[in-house]
Amino acid sequence: MKRIMKSILKKIEGKGYTRRSFAEKFGVSRETIRKGVNGQRELALDVFIEIVQELFESKKERREQIEKFIKKVSTDLNIRKSLAFCQGAGEHDLMDFLINKHFGKEKLDKFLGAYKLCSYRNKGEKREKNY
Known part of the structure; x- marks a missing residue:
């Protein structure tokens, strides 16, 4: 940074x-x-x-x-803003990078989960069974 x-x-x-x-x-x-x-x-x-x-x-x-x-980015608010930016700009690879990097952060789990589902939809992938 x-x-x-x-x-x-x-x-x-x-x-x-x-x-x-x-x-x-x-x-x-x-x-x-x-x-x-x-x-x-x-x-x-x-x-x-x-x-x-x-x-x-x-x-x-x-x-x-x-x-x-x-x-x-490392602050929770910037992570959420970044996910929204990536979704709107069609930056799905960058969104996946963020999701994988920050997955497991307690305060962000619901946002990361929702954006992960959106990512699957946008890429036309099936959802994982263990998700």
């Missing part, structure tokens, strides 16, 4: 933004941006997506950055 955030910080500085002006642009506090890019706190997925939309020109680069971030 720190590598991702370092590249984001370089892009922010490369475009001539200060952290304060950049934070104001997205309606978050300067501390949120500072702690996020320093790796002290995980940025919210929706804020990260807005940042990526602003910093990266190419759709391919945007997608790569978002995919890297989603693979590294």
Whole structure:
């Protein structure tokens, strides 16, 4: 996650933004941006997506950055947001990665189970008997 955030910080500085002006642009506090890019706190997925939309020109680069971030998310809320994002964007392999990585987390079991069923449906697979 720190590598991702370092590249984001370089892009922010490369475009001539200060952290304060950049934070104001997205309606978050300067501390949120500072702690996020320093790796002290995980940025919210929706804020990260807005940042990526602003910093990266190419759709391919945007997608790569978002995919890297989603693979590294650890907070329950970001995991749920990531699953919803993957479902909506048709990123079924990424959704499966998240489900397998976080399966067994007590607070997320019902969400992971529901998205696993959706994943089976979207891929046209049969449901496992032991599920």
